[in-house]
Each structure stands twice: as structure tokens, then as C-alpha cells.
Amino acid sequence: xxxxxIIGIALGFGCxxxxxxxxxxxxxxxxxxxxxxxxxxxxxxSAALSFGISELKNMPKMMIRAxxxxxxxxxxxIDFIVKLSEIARKDGLLSIEKSINENNMAExxxxxxxxxxxxxxxxxxxxQIRDTLETQxxxxxxxxxxxxxxxxxxxxYAPTYGMxxxxxxxxxxxANLENAEEMAASIAVAFTATLYGxxxxxxxxxxxxxxxxxxxxxxxxEKEMIIEGVCSIRNGMxxxxxxxxxxxxxxxxxxxxxxxxxxxxxxxENNSRRKKVKSNDxxx
Numbered sequence: 621x622x623x624x625x626i627i628g629i630a631l632g633f634g635c636x637x638x639x640x641x642x643x644x645x646x647x648x649x650x651x652x653x654x655x656x657x658x659x660x661x662x663x664x665x666s667a668a669l670s671f672g673i674s675e676l677k678n679m680p681k682m683m684i685r686a687x688x689x690x691x692x693x694x695x696x697x698i699d700f701i702v703k704l705s706e707i708a709r710k711d712g713l714l715s716i717e718k719s720i721n722e723n724n725m726a727e728x729x730x731x732x733x734x735x736x737x738x739x740x741x742x743x744x745x746x747x748q749i750r751d752t753l754e755t756q757x758x759x760x761x762x763x764x765x766x767x768x769x770x771x772x773x774x775x776x777y778a779p780t781y782g783m784x785x786x787x788x789x790x791x792x793x794x795a796n797l798e799n800a801e802e803m804a805a806s807i808a809v810a811f812t813a814t815l816y817g818x819x820x821x822x823x824x825x826x827x828x829x830x831x832x833x834x835x836x837x838x839x840x841x842e843k844e845m846i847i848e849g850v851c852s853i854r855n856g857m858x859x860x861x862x863x864x865x866x867x868x869x870x871x872x873x874x875x876x877x878x879x880x881x882x883x884x885x886x887x888x889e890n891n892s893r894r895k896k897v898k899s900n901d902x903x904x
Contacts, residue, residue: 622689625831632823655785655813659820662781663774675770682767686831694842697733698866701849704737705859716853717741732756732843736850746854753847757840764836771829775821782817786810845869 641647668676704716716737720729729737732753739749789810796802845866852862 622687622831625687628827629823632827633819636819636823649808650812650815652809652812655809655816658785658788658813659778659781659816662784663777663817663820666777666781667770667773670773671766671770675767678767679770682771682832683828685835686828690835690838692838692842693730694845694870697730697842697846698849698863698870700729701733701846701853701866702859702863705849705853705857705862708740708853709856709859713741713743713853730843730846733846733850736846737853740850740854746851749854750847750851753850757843757847760843761836761840764832764839768829768832768836771825771832775826775829778821778825779814779817782814785813785817789813841869 637647637650640650664676704719707715707719720737735756736749736753739752744752787810789806789808792806793803793810796806848869849862849866852865857865
């Protein structure tokens, strides 16, 4: 599970409830079924009208994805592409297919990478390979954006339905000015509906949408790297140059290089200091 997501949602709702109870507020007073139905039910209804049942069915899967850590395989993919490049330069492009089939790699590979490798093996023109793979990325991106958009929409619908619940409650208040108990209950519905709408939008829907957009950007970056790798294999690029080129896409590798570089610099500085100290001691 993604620790940041769990901490975020727990901290968001937890601080709201804790802050309310600090001044003596009873948590039971925040539980109101009618307000929940107005806000959550109404928001889902508008979302169904806007997107359709298929997008609603994908909501649980998308929410689970937001709470799972991203499974980035950029480093492994770079190593695999470089290995294929070495095989292609040594034994020819057709030898790549033999290497994949022997190791049963077809099922483990990213579908985009597998399709690109097959096109390279078949001798497809470079521009056609790039155009086909970019089209695949475009379709994937648009489909993912449509799935994410439902959470952005819910983030807008929920506060609006909260206001609708408030208006409905105030109408009931004005209609029952002579009955104090019914008037108090109507006021509770009015403000609780607003609370449900604003809280669900800003603690749940909008943060999930932002997290999924971030995951999509990371996924697109990896797929763009795959296109560059496949096209470089088709061009017969040197494996060392290819690794240097693809390593730009790897944040982990860049940070590791930066860390190693800092260690080397730090080591050089320490050696320099030792030499200075030693020379001073000799002079003394």
C-alpha cells in the first residue's frame, strides 16, 4: 500500500473529526443518513449521467490504484532494451526473436515494448514504428484521462449537492418555524450536507484525481522511453550510447549517480584535506 495515500486520507478525515470533538462536539451528530444520500447519491447520479456505467464500474479499481505504490520498472526495462541492442548488433535483428522466445519474455514484457520489438524484427520502417507506438500511447493516455476525469467531476458535484442539501434544509426550516424540533433537525441536515460535500471533495475525490494524474505521467514517461529504446535498436545504436540516452528517463538512476558523484567529490575533498594536514605536519 502507498503509505503517503493512507496517511493523507487518515490525516484529512482524522483532523476534521478531532478538531470538531475538541470543542465538545459529538461525533454522532455528524452522522446523518439523509445528508449522505443527498450528497453521495446525487454526485454518483450526476457522474453516471456524465460518464456512463463503464466508467463507474472502473471507479473501485482506480481508487485501489491510488492507494497502491507505483510499480515502476524503468531500470529493468532499460537493462532489457540494452541487452536486446547488444544481441541485435552482434547477431542481427532476427536474433532478438529467438532470445525472447527462449526466455519466455513475451508474457512479462510491457505490451508496447513487445509490439515494438516485433515490428523491429519484421523490418518495419522506423517512422512507421514510431507512429504506431505513439498512437498506442495516445489511446492509452486518453482512456486513462477519461477514467481519472470522473474523480475531478465528483470533486465538483459533491460540494454542489452539499449546497443543494443546505437549501433543501433551509426550505424545511422556513416551513416549520412553529415546530422547534423539526426546525432543528432541518438545520442539522442543511449544514451536514454541506460538510459532507466539501469534505468528500477535498479529502477524497480531488486528491485521488491528483494522485492518478501523477501516476499517469510516470507511466507515460516510461512508455516514451520504450519508444526511444525500440527506435534506437532499429537504428543500430551503440549499447553504451543507448544506455546513456535511456538513463535520462530514470529518476532513480539519476539520483543514484548524483549520490555516487557526491561521494566521490566528498572523498576527493577528504583526501585533499589529509594531504594538506600531512604536509603541514611534515613542515612542522
